């Protein structure tokens with residue numbers, strides 16, 4: 001029989017599929033053809049393939065690419081700029097420096113830096129809520145990264161000219177960027193407290209007309225709850241519900257402060273939540289009722305939030321923290337076992353983005369978005385339980401290869417699609433311009 005031609009063959013790995021049966025394949029092989037997974041299974045049962053590229057990945061684990069469900073990429077430019085403050089104080093400092101620094105070229109440099117960090121940590125798909133410039137979409141295409149992105153609606157004092165989308169501009173943006181394989185469109189509102197009712201109505205109309213998802217921040221801090229209560233006499237979740245903005249295509253970042261009724265409503269409407277524990281703790285926003293949400297049946301995924309409130313995009317650390325904090329505060333070590341947390345890092349993220357049929361698990365016909373993790377590392381030796389290591393012991397340094405849409409964007413720890421040295425050089429120069437606004441409270 002003539003061998004089947006494929007583009008890339010990965011041989012000898014343990015494959016954590018995250019499929020419905022949560023199958024783990026030992027001594028596995030995975031074949032990629034074009035942008036999709038053509039075959040996977042035990043290597044002994046592999047058909048005869050000829051591959052343009054073959055990678056020996058024994059001693060390694062192939063997982064679905066990790067899915068980061070909340071972030072503001074170009075905030076890499078402001079990493080460590082505004083520590084030790086609450087959300088409201090932090091926003092004030094960040095909005096001030098953004099007014100000086102944000103421009104099409106700086107956003108691209110910041111986004112490139114974020115994508116490098118994410119690719120290095122095995123993240124293959126992430127959302128970005130930031131200034132909308134065509135250049136950042138161009139950067140995504142160049143980097144070969146997968147993103148969920150779209151116009152952001154917000155009215156922030158001093159930013160009206162640049163940040164606020166109107167209906168017409170949003171339509172134009174969505175039409176211009178349709179049919180990009182790596183860009184999955186959505187519509188976003190910064191939050192209930194930085195928008196008004198007509199703006200939220202516009203957002204709902206756009207989501208409905210284009211059949212796309214909706215992303216916003218909600219119920220993040222007590223300050224936000226007070227502000228929204230003063231404005232509407234309701235909670236942020238109630239306002240969104242009134243506007244018809246809860247549902248299976250809605251993804252809410254944070255959801256730290258929820259009532260029992262709101263948790264039940266999120267479950268009932270199929271609304272997803274992006275849990276961002278580092279940011280919530282760093283800004284003292286509070287600790288989310290993650291266990292209550294998962295028990296109620298809410299689809300919860302994980303997000304790093306922006307690197308100005310984290311301060312990195314280490315997705316393994318984020319997941320580990322999600323599990324540990326809940327075990328600590330509930331006093332129940334049985335909550336959030338590692339397989340459940342790894343689902344939050346992969347399949348739940350895909351579902352939150354409405355991309356369950358395309359990414360999140362390794363299955364024939366799905367897009368080839370995957371991470372290859374070196375389990376011969378000292379910190380992963382020995383191994384009794386793969387999920388345990390993926391949640392509690394792995395770090396970005398263990399990720400050897402990252403593939404997105406069938407393309408190796410990192411091979412042997414070298415990011416192939418972005419010039420890392422150039423990007424770091426550019427970002428340092430941008431930081432020199434931000435530095436005069438930095439008020440460091442620590443003694444040097």
Ligand SMILES: [Zn+2]
Nearest residue numbers: 217253305306
């Ligand atoms: Zn955010």
